[in-house]
Amino acid sequence: MSGPVAHGLVDRDGRLVEAERPLDELNTRAGGALGQPFAVPQVAVLARLAQRLGIPVSRHVVAADGPDEIELWVRADPVEQGVRLAISGWRVRAPWTPPADTARRDRDLLVLDADWSWETDATLRLTAIGEGAVRFGIDAKKLLGKPLDALMTPKPDDNGAMPMFAVLLAHGPFDDQPATVRASGATMMLSARPRLDTAGNFAGYVGAARAVSAPAAPIGGDDALTEAFGARLDRALRAPLGRIIANADSINAQTDGPIRQDYADYAADIASAGRHLMTLVDDLVDLQAIERPDFVVAAEPVDLADVGRRAAGLLNVRAAERGVRIDKPQDIDTAPAIGEFKRVLQILVNLIGNAVRYSPDGGMVWVRTHRDRDTAVIIVADQGKGIAKQEHSRIFEKFERVDPTEPGGSGLGLYIARRLARAMGGDLTVDSAPGEGARFMLTLPAQIA
Structure with a gap:
């Protein structure tokens, strides 16, 4: 038209x-x-x-x-x-559709037994890099959107020519062309097939990379692989989850015009589920970090009362939605300690968030501080249903929760919080009984004046 x-x-x-x-x-x-x-x-x-x-x-x-x-x-x-x-x-x-089945099958077979795959757009900028590339020192996140030669450099033949360059410029297929990975110096054999749009125009490459020899074991062995997996998980999920949450919030707020209320409510549920998954991603990344043998935290002066006030402020909106009031430390209260500010804040956001979640509607959460000899203490107490004494140790274990039947977190929050507290030279304990609420106590070395 x-x-x-x-x-x-x-x-x-x-x-x-x-x-x-x-x-x-x-x-x-x-x-x-x-x-x-x-x-x-x-x-x-x-x-x-x-x-x-x-x-x-x-x-x-x-x-x-x-x-x-x-x-x-x-x-x-x-x-x-x-x-x-x-x-x-x-x-x-017409919208882009995959090429004919024969061409698609050819490309599928090409990458089937590859160490990793790669794709470009029509300008030869990288649009995808397969997960296997991490074993060769390749950081896909940094390379996406960059020219193909930022990833690897073709090797010259015996006459000093680089035939792969000519094929790339002609948008033709090629097989088993040697190239060097810029990040690690590894030698790969590259093969690729052009991808065409519905008009028959060149739309990019789908390629495969095969190692000439097996890659060296990653430094750190299994720990390095676990770290790489955690990093890939974080990159793979955080951006799409962020878009899902933002778009669902926008639909729920009806920023582009009115919609049916049940649709707006569905969008709110989607945003809530997205935030739950984002929290799980954060927990898994933290879990991978704190269980490394070389994990350390900073030793810096922190004021537990100040951090408690900040954490309470971050959770005020969530508490207000439940009608729960957070009684935070007064402005004149201080509890100087030694720890890492962002980790202390992380622990207190988890504790106060749990207290709000398990408090009855209209309930109260108290945050109090004091000093006990050479220890600074901050306490988070709630009016929830309490925790039986035999459950006190279990709730600090990995993937355990106070009440698994209730909606909530991943079962990693208290495990991570205690590991962080102990990494800072302190501890996290609980005092509770059924029907009497719960008191979580974070202790850290006191700051000596």
Whole structure:
């Protein structure tokens, strides 16, 4: 589809109030209607941007239009009534689909027995690096988006030429071309097949890398592999979870226009589940760190009363949602100690968060400090259902929880908190009985004046 410029007007509340036929039809196919919030998100975003900045904004956008995609050139001009749109281009293109089965099978077979795989876009910038690359000292996170030659350098042949360069420039296939991994100096044999879009144009490479010889064992053996796995887990999950949480929160807040309340509630549930998974990722990364034999913490002056006030402030919103009040240390209270500030804060956020979770609606959580000879103490107490004495040691074990039947964390929080406390020369203990709430006590070496 192509045609003349189509004009429209989006009012200050984000509603499409005027639209010439092509724009009106596009908006209708997207589920919108005149007088309702603009339903084409890529254009609606530009309209909001122009309104917020107060200046004209012109951009090329690609929007979904049924099973196809449509390329548009959008100019958004802020006016008194809202934002005036002028949309041109209107070039329909089919969305990218995988190439023919034979080509796909060829690429699948190529990477099947590879040590690791790699992919590029049409400009030969890296878009994917297989997990096996970490064994060869390759940090995929740092290389994605960079040119292929940032990952490895082709080796010359016996005549000093580099035939792989010519093949890459011609966008052709190649097999068993020697190259050196920049990060480690390892020698690999590279093979690749071009990827084509639906129009038959070059869209990048899917490649395989095979080691000429087995890679050396990672420094640190199994510990290094565990650390690498933890780092990959963190990178693989944190960014997508962050996007899920942000988008779900945006839907729940109805920032792009009103939606049915049950849909908004579903989005809130999605955001809550995403935060739970993000906490689990944090716990697993911390677990991997604290169980390393070389794990150390800083020894710096900290004020337990000050850290307690900060931790309580971070949890005020969550407590308010439950009607729970946090009685934090007074501004004049001090409890000088020796520890690492961020680790002490991590412990207290965990303890106060647990106290809020297990407190009854309308309950109270107390945070108190004192000094006992050469030890500084901070106590977090709640009005929950309490913990039986025989459970006191179990709840500090890995993957154990006070009540496994209740929704909550991963069962790692108290285990990590106690390991951190002991790494700082202190301890974390509990005093509780059924029906009497719980008192968790963090002790650290006192700061000598």
